[in-house]
Structures are given as C-alpha cells and as structure tokens.
Amino acid sequence: MKFLxxxxxxxxxxxxxxxxxSFRREKFIEFGGPDGGDGGRGGDVFVEAVAxxxxxxxxxxxQHFKAKTGMxxxxxxxxxxxxxxxxxxxPAGTQIFAEDNETLLCDLTHVGEKxxxxxxxxGGFGNAYFKSSVNQAPRHANPxxxxxxxxxxxxxxxxxDAGLVGLPxxxxxxFLASVxxxxxxxxxxxxxxxxxxxxxxxxxxxxxxxxxxxxxIEGAHEGVGIGDRFLGHVERTSVLLHLVSATEDDVAKxxxxxxxxxxxxxxxxxxxxxxLALSKVDxxxxxxxxxxxxxxxxxxxxxxxxxxxxTREGMTVALRRLRAEISGxxxxxxxxxxxxxxxxxEREAFGERDGEDGTR
Numbered sequence: 001m002k003f004l005x006x007x008x009x010x011x012x013x014x015x016x017x018x019x020x021x022s023f024r025r026e027k028f029i030e031f032g033g034p035d036g037g038d039g040g041r042g043g044d045v046f047v048e049a050v051a052x053x054x055x056x057x058x059x060x061x062x063q064h065f066k067a068k069t070g071m072x073x074x075x076x077x078x079x080x081x082x083x084x085x086x087x088x089x090x091p092a093g094t095q096i097f098a099e100d101n102e103t104l105l106c107d108l109t110h111v112g113e114k115x116x117x118x119x120x121x122x123g124g125f126g127n128a129y130f131k132s133s134v135n136q137a138p139r140h141a142n143p144x145x146x147x148x149x150x151x152x153x154x155x156x157x158x159x160x161d162a163g164l165v166g167l168p169x170x171x172x173x174x175f176l177a178s179v180x181x182x183x184x185x186x187x188x189x190x191x192x193x194x195x196x197x198x199x200x201x202x203x204x205x206x207x208x209x210x211x212x213x214x215x216x217i218e219g220a221h222e223g224v225g226i227g228d229r230f231l232g233h234v235e236r237t238s239v240l241l242h243l244v245s246a247t248e249d250d251v252a253k254x255x256x257x258x259x260x261x262x263x264x265x266x267x268x269x270x271x272x273x274x275x276l277a278l279s280k281v282d283x284x285x286x287x288x289x290x291x292x293x294x295x296x297x298x299x300x301x302x303x304x305x306x307x308x309x310x311t312r313e314g315m316t317v318a319l320r321r322l323r324a325e326i327s328g329x330x331x332x333x334x335x336x337x338x339x340x341x342x343x344x345x346e347r348e349a350f351g352e353r354d355g356e357d358g359t360r
Contacts, residue, residue, distance in 0.1 A: 003195040007059035014042025014067040014083035016144025019126035022075030040080030042120030043067030049108035053091035121145035160211035163234030166243035168215030171279035203319040221264035239325035
C-alpha cells in the first residue's frame with residue numbers, strides 16, 4: 001500500500017430541508033388550519049479514527065465529500081427525515097487542520113475517536129409554526145439553513161513508542177528489519193527509505209512499536225534532501241534511538257548534524273530521551289572501533305551502544321534500553337561480556353530471518 005501522510009479535502013454538511021405549506025383538509029371540518037411540518041436537519045460530517053489504516057492514500061483519489069440534504073416537511077405536521085451523515089475514516093494519529101494548515105481543529109490519537117467536523121443545517125419551519133391569533137392561516141414556510149462548507153488538511157503522525165533517527169544509510173531500516181517483522185527496503189545507498197515505516201519489537205515478553213523515518217541531512221529543516229517533514233512521525237514517541245554509522249569518517253560531526261536538525265525542527269524532539277548507538281561496527285577493527293566510540297562519547301557525553309545487524313551484536317541491549325525508557329523503568333546495567341559470545345547468543349535469540357542478505 002502506498003504511503004501518504006498529508007491530504008487536502010473539501011467537505012460540506014447537508015442543507016436543512018424546507019418547511020411545508022399545507023392545510024388540514026377533512027370532510028365536515030371547514031377550517032382545518034395549517035398542518036405543514038418542519039424540514040429535516042441536514043447530515044453532519046464526522047471524522048473517525050479506525051483500526052487497520054496507516055496511510056491517507058484514499059484521499060488522494062477522492063477529495064470532495066458532501067452529506068445529504070434533509071427531507072422537506074410534509075402535511076399532517078410530518079417533519080422531514082434527517083439527511084444521512086458522512087464519516088471520513090482516518091488512521092489513529094491523524095490531525096485535522098483548517099484551510100490555513102496551521103489551526104488545529106482536532107487530533108485523533110485513539111481508535112474509535114469520532115469528531116463532528118461540520119454540522120448539518122437546521123430544517124425550515126412549516127406553516128403550522130407561524131399560526132397565531134392574528135394569522136390563523138399562514139401561507140409561508142421557511143427554507144432550510146445551508147450546511148457548512150470547509151476545506152481541511154489531514155495530517156498523519158504515526159503513533160509509535162520509539163523512533164529511529166540518523167543520517168541516510170545509518171542502518172535504521174536494517175535495525176527495524178532485524179528486530180521486527182517489518183520489511184523496509186534496504187540497500188547500500190542514501191535515501192533508500194523514502195517513507196516512514198512501523199514495526200513491533202518484542203523483548204522480555206514486552207512489545208512496543210518502533211518508527212523508522214527517512215534519513216536527515218544538514219539543512220533538512222530548510223528543505224534540503226527529503227526535508228524534515230517526516231520528523232512529525234516521531235513526535236509522539238517516548239524515546240529516540242539515534243544511529244550513527246561506523247562508516248562515517250567523522251562520527252562526531254554526523255551526530256551533531258542530526259542533533260542540530262532535531263533542534264531546528266522544534267516540537268520538543270531535541271528534548272526527548274535519546275539512546276545513542278554506533279551501527280555497522282562489524283566493519284571496524286578493534287582500534288577503529290575504540291577510536292569512534294571515544295569520539296562519540298566525547299561529543300554526546302554518553303557511551304554508545306555497539307550495534308551490528310550482521311553479527312546481531314548489541315540488539316538485545318538496544319531493545320532493553322528502549323523498553324526501559326518507554327515503560328519508565330531504570331535500565332538494567334549490562335555487564336562487560338565477550339562480544340563474540342554475545343553475538344552468538346543474539347543470533348540464536350533472533351534467528352536467521354528469511355530473505356536477509358546481510359546488507360547493513
């Protein structure tokens with residue numbers, strides 16, 4: 001399914017039905033009087049968060065939505081039926097903005113949330129409503145009120161517990177594929193990931209959702225590369241896993257670049273808890289590894305987790321750290337152990353996944 005996280009739609013609630021002009025006509029009743037009923041109310045427009053959706057792609061092909069007009073009133077004081085409502089179904093995490101794309105109207109964060117976004121017009125009064133002591137036989141009725149017409153922006157922000165950030169080709173998609181059943185596109189070139197992805201990870205009988213977004217580059221907040229529009233998908237996360245590739249010549253600069261983009265985006269991303277990891281460490285010898293770990297620790301103030309999707313080194317440690325941040329637990333101190341023994345246990349725990357070609 002194609003991914004779309006923003007769409008523009010035009011909605012209109014239903015007009016109210018017109019009131020009726022009618023008089024009671026029965027044998028032996030000379031002056032029956034007015035009996036025109038009121039018009040029915042127009043249909044409303046709702047937006048509802050439903051399960052099973054993670055994209056707004058349906059709104060690329062249909063942008064105009066109109067609820068039904070209320071039925072007209074009828075004789076014998078019969079009120080017209082209400083017009084049918086219309087409901088726009090969206091994924092949980094969708095925000096509804098006004099036409100200026102800045103004024104937030106509602107934020108649907110849970111499945112089942114339903115909000116009326118445009119009310120139908122009221123039905124007009126029938127002539128029976130206008131009967132008075134000085135006007136026993138009114139011959140006029142009201143038309144129904146018009147419905148509301150709005151232009152809306154739908155903006156999806158995925159709901160996940162943890163988010164992956166880093167430069168392009170830092171190994172984010174490979175990490176997601178290694179610890180979940182997600183199957184993002186993986187290749188050895190920048191910007192392989194063009195759209196956000198989700199996966200469910202499990203560690204120590206606990207499950208949580210991880211979001212992968214396209215890589216950031218210097219100037220992303222100004223629209224360079226893919227820009228920073230996808231950062232909205234990690235706004236709702238509890239923690240960020242910041243991956244820095246061991247293949248970077250200057251890992252400290254790579255770290256600072258991403259941190260600068262997070263701060264420039266604002267919305268609290270730079271203040272979120274962050275777990276730092278050095279990925280693709282299997283490509284380094286011992287001296288290079290120690291040098292880059294020291295460089296990262298110097299710039300970030302914390303020692304990075306050493307990760308490798310090929311040897312599975314550090315995968316369990318990273319997942320446990322993420323789980324601890326998400327659940328608010330104190331992370332368990334990982335003892336110093338032999339990396340080769342750890343990697344063997346990791347491979348046994350995760351198992352070899354079908355179709356994995358070793359690409360980092």
